[in-house]
Amino acid sequence: MNKGVFVLGTDTDVGKTFVTAGINYILRKNNFNAISLKPVQSGGIVKDNKLISGDIEFIKKIAEVKEDYEIMNCYCFKEAVSPHLASEIENVCIDKNRIINHYKKLYEKYDFCIVEGAGGSIVPLIRDEYYIYDLVKDLNIPVVIVTTIGVGTINQTVLTVSFLKSLGIQIRGLIINKYTGTYYEDDNIEVIKSITGLDIIAVINKLDLDGKEGFISKARKEFDKNLHIDKLLNLVIRKDGGDYSE
Numbered sequence: 001m002n003k004g005v006f007v008l009g010t011d012t013d014v015g016k017t018f019v020t021a022g023i024n025y026i027l028r029k030n031n032f033n034a035i036s037l038k039p040v041q042s043g044g045i046v047k048d049n050k051l052i053s054g055d056i057e058f059i060k061k062i063a064e065v066k067e068d069y070e071i072m073n074c075y076c077f078k079e080a081v082s083p084h085l086a087s088e089i090e091n092v093c094i095d096k097n098r099i100i101n102h103y104k105k106l107y108e109k110y111d112f113c114i115v116e117g118a119g120g121s122i123v124p125l126i127r128d129e130y131y132i133y134d135l136v137k138d139l140n141i142p143v144v145i146v147t148t149i150g151v152g153t154i155n156q157t158v159l160t161v162s163f164l165k166s167l168g169i170q171i172r173g174l175i176i177n178k179y180t181g182t183y184y185e186d187d188n189i190e191v192i193k194s195i196t197g198l199d200i201i202a203v204i205n206k207l208d209l210d211g212k213e214g215f216i217s218k219a220r221k222e223f224d225k226n227l228h229i230d231k232l233l234n235l236v237i238r239k240d241g242g243d244y245s246e
């Protein structure tokens with residue numbers, strides 16, 4: 001089975017990690033051995049005196065993944081800025097081959113590997129040289145785009161889609177996040193569907209996560225309701241039957 005998807009955002013903070021956690025949770029609940037990879041985290045958090053990826057911590061909690069952080073994250077930087085700058089501040093050169101080889105290993109070991117970007121598609125990993133979209137191309141992996149749906153998101157989403165299409169990147173669909181049920185969000189969904197012709201894989205409601213208490217069960221309930229396993233399998237299984245080595 002081959003098997004993976006790259007979760008791209010129209011921007012930072014749209015909910016890529018939230019959605020990635022949900023995809024992992026539903027796949028694992030259906031007995032698939034799914035894993036996540038955050039190639040580059042900027043804005044890492046300190047836990048037990050160690051800098052770790054907060055995105056991976058969230059995914060581990062929601063989807064009950066026991067793997068170590070190092071398995072699910074290649075680079076983790078302290079500054080919450082663009083990855084290229086965060087890596088420069090720490091004098092670390094991001095090696096794209098290290099990420100690609102890491103992904104290959106996960107790809108071989110797990111049923112599905114869900115890769116999360118950083119920010120949007122044109123975020124640099126290496127200044128003037130290597131961007132999130134380059135990584136998507138190098139991994140030869142289809143994408144799902146996560147977007148919020150308030151005023152301003154038609155433009156962001158359509159630009160992201162048309163940019164990726166211009167690079168020949170295969171887009172499996174859109175996941176709408178932080179939906180609050182307004183008339184203009186409903187209209188934005190219709191307009192985005194009509195312009196892009198893409199499938200809306202899921203619409204995830206904006207939850208009241210109010211910090212800590214009960215957020216895991218609230219999030220899981222939302223995923224149970226709105227992330228359907230058949231749609232997710234369509235997302236992560238390559239329709240052309242090909243695999244990474246091609």
Ligand SMILES: Nc1ncnc2c1ncn2[C@@H]1O[C@H](COP(=O)(O)OP(=O)(O)OP(=O)(O)O)[C@@H](O)[C@H]1O
Nearest residue numbers: 009012013014015016017018118119178205206207
């Ligand atoms: N559906 C939702 N309901 C409520 N809060 C949400 C929802 N989705 C995401 N959030 C919150 O919004 C914030 C940003 O979400 P998230 O971390 O998933 O964004 P991201 O796209 O992964 O950002 P980054 O580019 O930093 O990786 C987080 O505090 C998260 O808990």
Ligand SMILES: C[C@H](N)[C@H](N)CCCCCC(=O)O
Nearest residue numbers: 012042043080081082119123
């Ligand atoms: C720090 C932040 N939460 C993400 N990890 C990185 C977002 C980079 C965005 C770069 C940009 O588009 O200007």
Ligand SMILES: [Mg+2]
Nearest residue numbers: 016017055116
């Ligand atoms: Mg994230």
